[in-house]
Amino acid sequence: MIIKDENKLRLRTTSKILVLGFIFILIGFFSPSLDVNAVEQYGTCNWVEAEQKRKEENYLQANCLAKGNTATWVGYYYPLAPLPGLGNREDGGIDTAQIDSTGKSIALGAYLNTMIKIIIGIAAILSVVMIVIGGIEYMTSELISSKEAGKETIKNALFGLLVALGAYALLNTINPDLLKSDLDVPGVTVTVDLEADVPQTYDPATRKYANGALFNAPWNDTVGGITPACTTETGTGCLPRSVTAKQPECSTIGQQNCTSTRGLNTSNLRTIQYGCGCNVLITGGTEWWLHGGRSGSTTHQSGSTTVDLRTTPELTRYLMGGTTAPVAGRRYPTPVGSALFEGNHWHIGP
Structure with missing residues (x-):
């Protein structure tokens, strides 16, 4: 029995030695010391010149010490070998490029x-x-x-x-x-039209806007008929029953504090009505002079589907397709095309 116990102990000891030996072999195999390259190392050089302290980066040790007895050189950290996936600069340092x-x-x-x-x-x-x-x-x-x-x-x-x-x-x-453990965070370019909700200005001399329209000219049926409210749930060419305008209809070009639905293409509003089933408030319609700022560039036009809608939890949930909170100033793909979230309202359209 003693002999068998000794054999058992000897076997376990041998097993542990084999495992440890194998681990040491692996460590040696993957050790950077097998691929050490002799490179000139760079560092920080400090010295005194004309009674003034100087400090320069990326200095070779020999060049730094050649500046005199006051020179001190502190080398950068260099790995013994290039780390896989991190590249290697010519001077031996880690390449931070992606x-x-x-x-x-x-x-x-x-x-x-x-x-x-x-x-x-x-x-x-x-x-x-x-x-x-x-x-x-x-x-x-x-x-x-x-x-x-x-x-x-x-x-x-x-x-x-x-x-x-x-x-x-x-x-x-x-x-x-x-x-893929890619830690590189890609840059995101966000394009925001800061003049989207800034009223346009007209030329004081001609009293005309950039598109040639005359200030204070009638805003009537010659531009487009007022979009009526739908009388049925399936009506087309009209405002769905769940949609209302924030301000009264505009009567003249350049009028403030009004919301126009003249000539508004209501196809997107119809899609929202069927998909969201929520009450929607229009804060911006076809009154183009209240949008576009100095440039006068805006998609708020008669015949366009572009419309601004007051932000509500139900509308946001429908447009985002879930509970993700949107970020102001960013565009998102929605069931009615690209939409820009502007905080207090959604800009539906380009």
């Missing part, structure tokens, strides 16, 4: 992607080693307890291998992008 000359990403995310694959590979290799060790322990020992321990080792190793490979396979099947 892509290399070939267009391949060398961001930190690429380094993490490489490390994930390496770690999974190491886990698989260690699992195989533990399976072999468990098999040896099971086959060479006559003790029931040792055989059970060997079987337990094999079972745990197989379970660990399945977890590692299964997690990778599952994530890769669902969406390969889940395994």
